[in-house]
Amino acid sequence: MSSYKFVNFLWDDAKAASLDPVGRLVYRSNLLGSDQRITNTGGGNTSAKLFEIDPLTGQKVEVLWVKGSGGDLRTSNRDNFSSLYQDKLIALQQVYAAKANKGLKSEAEDAMVAMYFHTTFNLNPRASSIDTPLHSFLPGKHVDHMHPNAIIAIAASKNCEKLTQEIFGGDMAYVGWMRPGFELGLAMQEVARKQPAVKAIMMGQHGFISWDDNEKVCYTRTLDLIEKAAAYIEQKYAAKGGDATAFGGQKYASLAPEARNAAFAAILPWLRGQVSQQKRFIGTVQDDEKILRFVNSKDAARLAELGTSCPDHFLRTKIKPLYIDWNPQSEDAATLKKKLAAGLEQYRKDYAAYYAACKRANSPAIRDANPTVVLIPGLGMIAWGKDKSESRVTAEFYNCAVEVMRGAEAIDTYIALPQQEAFDIEYWLLEEAKLQRMPAEKELARQTIIVVGAGSGIGKETAHRLVKEGAHIVCVDLNPAAAEATAKEIEAKYGVGIGVAGTGLSNCGPALGLAANITDRASIRAMLDKVALAYGGFDSICVTAGIFVPSDTSGHIPDDKWALTFNINVTGSYLVADEAFKTWKEQGLRGNLVLTTSANAAVAKKGSLAYDTSKAAANHLVRELSIELAPLVRVNGVAPATVVQGSAMFPRDRVIGSLAKYAIPYTDDEATDSLVTKLAQFYADRTLTKSPITPADQAEAYFLLVTKRLSKTTGQIVTVDGGLHEAFLR
Numbered sequence: 001m002s003s004y005k006f007v008n009f010l011w012d013d014a015k016a017a018s019l020d021p022v023g024r025l026v027y028r029s030n031l032l033g034s035d036q037r038i039t040n041t042g043g044g045n046t047s048a049k050l051f052e053i054d055p056l057t058g059q060k061v062e063v064l065w066v067k068g069s070g071g072d073l074r075t076s077n078r079d080n081f082s083s084l085y086q087d088k089l090i091a092l093q094q095v096y097a098a099k100a101n102k103g104l105k106s107e108a109e110d111a112m113v114a115m116y117f118h119t120t121f122n123l124n125p126r127a128s129s130i131d132t133p134l135h136s137f138l139p140g141k142h143v144d145h146m147h148p149n150a151i152i153a154i155a156a157s158k159n160c161e162k163l164t165q166e167i168f169g170g171d172m173a174y175v176g177w178m179r180p181g182f183e184l185g186l187a188m189q190e191v192a193r194k195q196p197a198v199k200a201i202m203m204g205q206h207g208f209i210s211w212d213d214n215e216k217v218c219y220t221r222t223l224d225l226i227e228k229a230a231a232y233i234e235q236k237y238a239a240k241g242g243d244a245t246a247f248g249g250q251k252y253a254s255l256a257p258e259a260r261n262a263a264f265a266a267i268l269p270w271l272r273g274q275v276s277q278q279k280r281f282i283g284t285v286q287d288d289e290k291i292l293r294f295v296n297s298k299d300a301a302r303l304a305e306l307g308t309s310c311p312d313h314f315l316r317t318k319i320k321p322l323y324i325d326w327n328p329q330s331e332d333a334a335t336l337k338k339k340l341a342a343g344l345e346q347y348r349k350d351y352a353a354y355y356a357a358c359k360r361a362n363s364p365a366i367r368d369a370n371p372t373v374v375l376i377p378g379l380g381m382i383a384w385g386k387d388k389s390e391s392r393v394t395a396e397f398y399n400c401a402v403e404v405m406r407g408a409e410a411i412d413t414y415i416a417l418p419q420q421e422a423f424d425i426e427y428w429l430l431e432e433a434k435l436q437r438m439p440a441e442k443e444l445a446r447q448t449i450i451v452v453g454a455g456s457g458i459g460k461e462t463a464h465r466l467v468k469e470g471a472h473i474v475c476v477d478l479n480p481a482a483a484e485a486t487a488k489e490i491e492a493k494y495g496v497g498i499g500v501a502g503t504g505l506s507n508c509g510p511a512l513g514l515a516a517n518i519t520d521r522a523s524i525r526a527m528l529d530k531v532a533l534a535y536g537g538f539d540s541i542c543v544t545a546g547i548f549v550p551s552d553t554s555g556h557i558p559d560d561k562w563a564l565t566f567n568i569n570v571t572g573s574y575l576v577a578d579e580a581f582k583t584w585k586e587q588g589l590r591g592n593l594v595l596t597t598s599a600n601a602a603v604a605k606k607g608s609l610a611y612d613t614s615k616a617a618a619n620h621l622v623r624e625l626s627i628e629l630a631p632l633v634r635v636n637g638v639a640p641a642t643v644v645q646g647s648a649m650f651p652r653d654r655v656i657g658s659l660a661k662y663a664i665p666y667t668d669d670e671a672t673d674s675l676v677t678k679l680a681q682f683y684a685d686r687t688l689t690k691s692p693i694t695p696a697d698q699a700e701a702y703f704l705l706v707t708k709r710l711s712k713t714t715g716q717i718v719t720v721d722g723g724l725h726e727a728f729l730r
């Protein structure tokens, strides 16, 4: 095809020529995966049959390089591909033929998956995909299996076979829905043998597969077929009336963007609490034009009930989404909440009924019965996942499902996979084994933690400490650039994950930088609402923001500085707690609040009257709040002492001032680092443990207090001061 309207043609001959054969397979895979219209995140696979030197014999052998289990085409590299002896894979057909009781979805068929390990070439540790036989048994040297919305729209149409013939003529054969596996590979092999001219197969309710002996032709064919499908659909869609009549036409109007944000922020923490009774979930909001057109439509309720079609989709979106028939024009937020509560109850009942009706003797136990996709007219979609990346994948897959339904309804009638087939995928023993093999979740997985003061010092260190344990971190600071910088550092280190979805703030990764002034209640509320939009709610808050205002030269502290000190060190923490508690109560999930006090709270000394007094008040604030917020939220304090390294409270001039005060020798041109080390060592020598106290030492205390390790501790102050006997609480 000379030009493409519905896919991106990205092949660069020079780039391809610079790569080795496996490199070209990775290149082709990345190009295909980069276009959401070609395949969804994690969906589809590619392969190449290449000649390699066998390390055992020194002879040339044919090796199938095929995208392995897990991973994603867009982001995959060489390590994501398994390499298998092609002749041994073909020989497995004899092994399978000799089995008794074989057939589609039989135990004998599933047992073949373990056999692929025996065909591993060159000790490649990547586990092979369930789709391996499709790639091995088809004749092309290069094979692409994709999940494009346009093709799935045809695959999920009532008259798929007829439409395939009509749209592609003899270029695309057809295989009705079969669960992926050995039998599907054999069926495709049969099609290719009987119709040698055909180089593509429509896979009913699933996607398609195409091949060629030349890799660029293979890539181009994949694009051509998707382009053809999309062009056909769009022509029919336009002829039917286009967007105006999509999904039966509009029933409700969207709320204005600000009203949507306000409504989402109000409902999300509560909804998160409702769906997180067994395990906590992280949310993603989608309210772009496409999803709004669907949720606002006349047919949304009917289509949503049918559920998603492509197996890749419904593994994340569940058998169906929860659609709430709420009228955004005439009904209020309280009604929405009531309808959501009733909808959730019904959804769980439906899910239990689906499980009971479809389960087999050896099925795994029923899984969480809550919806992972919630659709609300006027507002949009909320998707849930175990972390931000997975919740974006869930949202992406329902976006795909909406596109599939739009296409299918434009050319025919959309049909979902029969419930039993969907169940047999969802509760497939191989799928269960995959879940069981997953590494244990990290200690703070499924949680969002707000760190106030994350732009520098202890706050920044705490943000890094907590994300390491799997938490999502909202980095909050008075200085927006500093908050943003810490969030960027985290993202650079951990990546943003894979799902491609989420509107506005909700498109974020594992960390988000937000500005807030903790002395201003409205600013705190605005920040908490943004956290709800980004992640659906939050679990814990660490407040590390604080201020030290030195006395003037006469040793006196001006009234405004006194007020500022109390405003930030005491009132700020109180306002954060008081505003956050409203959200915590809505959410109904246990959380933690950790405030920052100081060793100075217990030690009276000269020169820091306002600071020390404010920290003594903060100590008591911890105790009062622990009573007010119990039992939902544990409230504890960390009392650091003299953390000089990395602290915003110790700029160069304060360090010099302190060195002078304690008569420690230094020179004016000495590097700041060196001055800081001297002062830190001086302070260390005053402690029982004689070691400088670092922000990392403090971060460890915040970490312990937000985990379950100290789950029976509330109203307490944990000192991290190296051991200052003057500061011992009595």
Ligand SMILES: [Zn+2]
Binding pocket: 043, 044, 145, 146, 147, 206, 207
């Ligand atoms: Zn597939």
